[in-house]
Amino acid sequence: MARARSTSTGDTPGALGIGRSHIGIVLVLALLVVLGLRLVWVQGFDVAGRAEAAATDRSRTEVVPALRGEIRDTDGNVLARTLQRYDVTVDQSKVREFQRLQADGTAQTVTPTQAVYELADALELEDTEVKKSLDGEKQFEYVARGVTPEQWNTVRELDLPYVYGQPSSDRIYPNGPVAGSVVGFMGGDDEALGGIEQTQDELLRGTDGSRTFEISADGVRIPVAPTEESPVTDGSSVQLSIDSDVQFIAQQAVTERTEELGADWGTAVVMRIEDGAVLGLADSSTVDPNDLGSADPEDLGARAVTQAVEPGSTQKILTAAAAVEEGLVTPRTEITVPPFLEIDGEKITDSFDHDEQDRTFAGIIADSMNTGTVLVGSKLSPEQRHAWLQRFGVGETTGIELPGESPGILAPADQWDKRQQYTVLFGQGVSQTPLRTATVFQAIANGGVQVEPRVVEAVVDADGTRTPTERPEGERIVSEETAQQVLDLMEVTVTEGGAKEAAVEGYRVGGKTGTAEAPSPEGGYDGYTTSFVGVAPIEDPQYLVAVTLQRPEGDVRTIGATGTFSKIMGQVLRHYGVPPSTTEPVEIPLRTDEPEKTAPEDAPPDVVATDEATDGATDGATDEATDGAAATPDPNATASGSASPSPSRRADEGD
Amino acid sequence: MSGTGLQRRPARPAPPRSGIGAWAARRGQRPPMEGSSARQFETPAPPSPGTGGSTRAPLSVVPGRARRGRVSVVVLSLIALVVALASILVLNIQISGGQYRLVELRAQEQALSQQNEALTQDLEFYGAPQHLAVMALDLGMVPAQGSGTVDLTTGSVEGDPVPAQPQENHEILVDRAHQTGSEAADRAAQRAEEREQEKAEEEREDAEQRAREDSAPAGGSLPAPQQRLPGE
Numbered sequence: 001m002a003r004a005r006s007t008s009t010g011d012t013p014g015a016l017g018i019g020r021s022h023i024g025i026v027l028v029l030a031l032l033v034v035l036g037l038r039l040v041w042v043q044g045f046d047v048a049g050r051a052e053a054a055a056t057d058r059s060r061t062e063v064v065p066a067l068r069g070e071i072r073d074t075d076g077n078v079l080a081r082t083l084q085r086y087d088v089t090v091d092q093s094k095v096r097e098f099q100r101l102q103a104d105g106t107a108q109t110v111t112p113t114q115a116v117y118e119l120a121d122a123l124e125l126e127d128t129e130v131k132k133s134l135d136g137e138k139q140f141e142y143v144a145r146g147v148t149p150e151q152w153n154t155v156r157e158l159d160l161p162y163v164y165g166q167p168s169s170d171r172i173y174p175n176g177p178v179a180g181s182v183v184g185f186m187g188g189d190d191e192a193l194g195g196i197e198q199t200q201d202e203l204l205r206g207t208d209g210s211r212t213f214e215i216s217a218d219g220v221r222i223p224v225a226p227t228e229e230s231p232v233t234d235g236s237s238v239q240l241s242i243d244s245d246v247q248f249i250a251q252q253a254v255t256e257r258t259e260e261l262g263a264d265w266g267t268a269v270v271m272r273i274e275d276g277a278v279l280g281l282a283d284s285s286t287v288d289p290n291d292l293g294s295a296d297p298e299d300l301g302a303r304a305v306t307q308a309v310e311p312g313s314t315q316k317i318l319t320a321a322a323a324v325e326e327g328l329v330t331p332r333t334e335i336t337v338p339p340f341l342e343i344d345g346e347k348i349t350d351s352f353d354h355d356e357q358d359r360t361f362a363g364i365i366a367d368s369m370n371t372g373t374v375l376v377g378s379k380l381s382p383e384q385r386h387a388w389l390q391r392f393g394v395g396e397t398t399g400i401e402l403p404g405e406s407p408g409i410l411a412p413a414d415q416w417d418k419r420q421q422y423t424v425l426f427g428q429g430v431s432q433t434p435l436r437t438a439t440v441f442q443a444i445a446n447g448g449v450q451v452e453p454r455v456v457e458a459v460v461d462a463d464g465t466r467t468p469t470e471r472p473e474g475e476r477i478v479s480e481e482t483a484q485q486v487l488d489l490m491e492v493t494v495t496e497g498g499a500k501e502a503a504v505e506g507y508r509v510g511g512k513t514g515t516a517e518a519p520s521p522e523g524g525y526d527g528y529t530t531s532f533v534g535v536a537p538i539e540d541p542q543y544l545v546a547v548t549l550q551r552p553e554g555d556v557r558t559i560g561a562t563g564t565f566s567k568i569m570g571q572v573l574r575h576y577g578v579p580p581s582t583t584e585p586v587e588i589p590l591r592t593d594e595p596e597k598t599a600p601e602d603a604p605p606d607v608v609a610t611d612e613a614t615d616g617a618t619d620g621a622t623d624e625a626t627d628g629a630a631a632t633p634d635p636n637a638t639a640s641g642s643a644s645p646s647p648s649r650r651a652d653e654g655d
Numbered sequence: 656m657s658g659t660g661l662q663r664r665p666a667r668p669a670p671p672r673s674g675i676g677a678w679a680a681r682r683g684q685r686p687p688m689e690g691s692s693a694r695q696f697e698t699p700a701p702p703s704p705g706t707g708g709s710t711r712a713p714l715s716v717v718p719g720r721a722r723r724g725r726v727s728v729v730v731l732s733l734i735a736l737v738v739a740l741a742s743i744l745v746l747n748i749q750i751s752g753g754q755y756r757l758v759e760l761r762a763q764e765q766a767l768s769q770q771n772e773a774l775t776q777d778l779e780f781y782g783a784p785q786h787l788a789v790m791a792l793d794l795g796m797v798p799a800q801g802s803g804t805v806d807l808t809t810g811s812v813e814g815d816p817v818p819a820q821p822q823e824n825h826e827i828l829v830d831r832a833h834q835t836g837s838e839a840a841d842r843a844a845q846r847a848e849e850r851e852q853e854k855a856e857e858e859r860e861d862a863e864q865r866a867r868e869d870s871a872p873a874g875g876s877l878p879a880p881q882q883r884l885p886g887e
Contacts, residue, residue, distance in 0.1 A: 146835065148773065149772075150773065170836070173832060173834075177832070178783060223754045224750070248785055248829060290833045580803075
């Protein structure tokens, strides 16, 4: 009954409207069908590709660049950091007058000239520079690169329609030249070119991610639209064992000495003895990684790692360790030292004139006598000498995480010439990096266990997980007893021998000087390489400092590195709060006969050096051309077994 | 089946009700008053209360309820629709409002992190060892030459501490970091430049004075030997 009534109510009152509404409905339906078909056509089949075009138009894909990891020092001070920067670019073809809408609603006409002035002010550039970058027809040109976000905001507020900003990044090195050559640097195209930046690039770099999303007409992201994201993995940070303060102390001290003596360069290595961690790797002149362009190409690397030099008398410590370990001598063994030594027709002399003397082995090392060293060392066969050099790592790289490490040159024993087989005993005819020399002393000071030096302490992931890097395993080179005896030799060298300037107030230190002739790039030798390597406190050695100066100018008696060692070591010990030594230094008589010639013992260390100088000069004349083969850093020369018609072994007599 | 007829029976006016029921009841009674008379004629004559009244009476209430229900369903649907639309609107406004807020906050976050970066850069520049050393030197500080240690068990002083002595010509030889985009670095560069100028000026004055002194004993008759200027 309800149904019937409803039809009747629909029909009866609007009898006239039935036809109209039917037509209307049909029309509407037809339209709907048409629209529906069109919709299916446009949306479903998308023949014109409009939907896709719209989607493309809406969607934006951004590369999310991975943030490069930081490089930090051992205390967490940042040595390298990536900062947000912008590259300001211009579409030159669009540079023309335009109307700028101002805050009060009025429009202002901005001419290109005015734009140039405004840009120059915002970017702190010269007007002419900016003008040059805006002039032309190129669609892409840089106005300025690496501007700060603050500057870019100022530029953006200028509303120049033809100027764009591209996010970029800049690598900042807060300490600049302090440890610059260790930290390394980046090239213009974000390519790691040196130092830790280069060797740890994979860890630091991370993986770029990307993000696709849709934006509305006004540039705001549409929240409900689909997004695609591939996650970005930021680079890990690398923590070094370098201590910025120690590094600075070492750089300051070695630069001071290098400038004072007009040397080519100087280096200082500061090492923790226990684990071979490098705390400082100083160069007299160092690249400022912030300003690569103005750096001297020679300053780009850490010379203590890249430069092999003849070590000179510091190598006597290696010889002494070998001789003691083989049971040939003890520090107190008495040896009669002739004024000069004739062996295999080769004449070995000392850096000071003396008569025949009865000395202890300690006396030989303390006054750095070549004759005595060869007397003892020649009891080892050449093969044994070579084996011992090898055991201490001479001729091999240390594997430190820095690029361009030089292995040095250690010729095979059967290629040594007649003289070289003896000169290697006091560090001539063989070349090695200052870092390698330091590891020889590290082994002795560490109870005979050598740990190859490392500069990377830990890797810190982007999420903060800290993974200490694996240290190389220590290798026992000599017994603990031998190491102790050699340490005594080193202490006596400072307390009684020729290196009294190396003393550090309040501490017992030990070390060894070295003077070698520096091979000239033109062949032969010119100038000296002076060095001092020492450890402290000697009763429980904790720190090692090795100073090397290349071609210092001046009288050979005044160009040593002992004072610089003392300065650095003193500050290092104080910096780490090492308590002063409370024990008495070991005493070993240097001479067992009546000291007739008093020069080495009684005179200040200078005078010892004087002897060396004079002797060096005279000897240079006599020994001319006897042992060229020695060790030029030129591998060809050495490999061929004998080479340069080279002058002298003056440096044989290193102090 | 239709209850409308029954309800419209004037003989049975709905009892007064209260609440929604009353309202619905009032509405329910309107059609008979407004409706056309034709309807009323169409409806069959109401059966007399006497014939079968006992079975019909309970049925008369149920359709009334049904009618009330239908009206409220429409109203409720309308309300629900409005509420739903309104909430969608609010939600949309909120989401897009949130998106704008998000953009705003992102911009704020970016601005703050950029500010933080700039300040960190300045801080780290100030903290660089060579900068500290230069600043210390400017304050007249000198490097310590030795240090002592107090042994707490004995109360004795180990080592040989001496007061630091002023040092002549102590210069910081490690150059500052040449950074861009740091106010601190810019200031340091400016200071370094000033220092250099000062030094050059001092040297020049020194040289001039030396030259005057040198020329004075000569009685002014001879030209001062320029080559003997110090530092040349």
